[in-house]
Amino acid sequence: MRRAHLPRKRAKRVLRGLPLPIGRQACLPAGRSSATSASFLKEFYLVQSLLSKTRMLNVTDLRANTIFIHSDGELYRVLKYEHIKMGRGSATIKVKVKALRSGAIKDISFVSGAKVEEADVTKKQYEFVYFDKRKSKAILSDPETKQRTEVEAEVIGEGNLKFLKTGVLLTVLASEDEEILSCEISIMAELKVAETAGSEKGDTAGSAKKPATLETGAVITVPMFIKTGDVIRVNTESGEYVERVT
Template sequence: MTYLPVNSFKNGTFFKENGMPYEVIKYEHVKTGRGNATIRLKARNVKKGTMIEKSFPSGSKLEEADMNKKKVQFLYGDPKSGYFMDLETYEQFDVDREKLEGKIDYLKEGEQVYLLDFEGEIIGAVIPLSVTLKVTEAGPSEKGDSTSSVTKPATLETGVVVQVPMFIKVGDLVKIDTRNGSYSERVTNKN
């Protein structure tokens, strides 16, 4: 059992409380006048998906969640599951979409990602913070829409629908933030 000082936490750190694994979403170090510093955490229960907000005195320690990252290749998805292949054993298996929390919508077939294993159970996935995807469907563009902040829905090659600026058209490559599904930029050439 390893304990981590809360002062060393950062966004993305995993810890365990009451036997449940949590991921730090927001970390804040608060120093008040003469009082001791306090660490405020906003964390997500990675098994249930619920959020908590807690404060801890500086110097407190919490148990480290024993998370294993397994490198896998995404094969395909269906309405209920995502199908993956372990890159070491070549074993194929499925993971419920609920555990992947919408991250599967940004994965192309053949893409390599990490699955999070907690005590022998797959409880989540780690994917890139941004992905470049091709627009397969989009509404018409009007002349002069290049500087507008108005958006329209566009369907990307993985089937996910995102809001994009009016100047985006079918065939364009767009960079999408996978944390919230927002459009970042149009990509002119993919390296």
């Protein structure tokens, strides 16, 4: 999945109104040779070609899970979309978004008619192998090629890491430059209870709860009837016990 690095990155700089690095502008300084001129022109037209393929989205077309590039250069995924009409004035588009790199959640408002760049991202599944505490990185494996990739703990998220075990599939979002932006895990995970206190006689009914350590090291609250060795289903978003599987 190797890509040409130069044109696309430079195209993005042009698109966002950023100057190209000194000596890389399309305008050729005086005194350049014809060969150099041809090289610069070829590169310039390639950049223009890439720019013409960039897809701009009207903010009214934003919907949940749409990924776009904001003017601050960050990639955001839309969580919630709201169209606000203010009397006779122009409408305002308000979206709740999640920054793919930092994980921060914020609200962004746009005037109706504004446009944003649709992010060029790829989605692929990887297997979780293990977490390297020394490097603070998760090791993922491509199910097809078996090639391993290191991912920063912050990208996966502490809340997700505590429910991951070897072999679990994650959905990875990667940028056009093959930078892994975010990892998503299933909302439900089946995990074995590694340790929990035994229940006293008469405590197996009602709303009584107790702590349990799962095979991944996560500690959650479970009903009193759950025993060590049981496999339970856990909601990975809330960290709550759902039901006993076996």
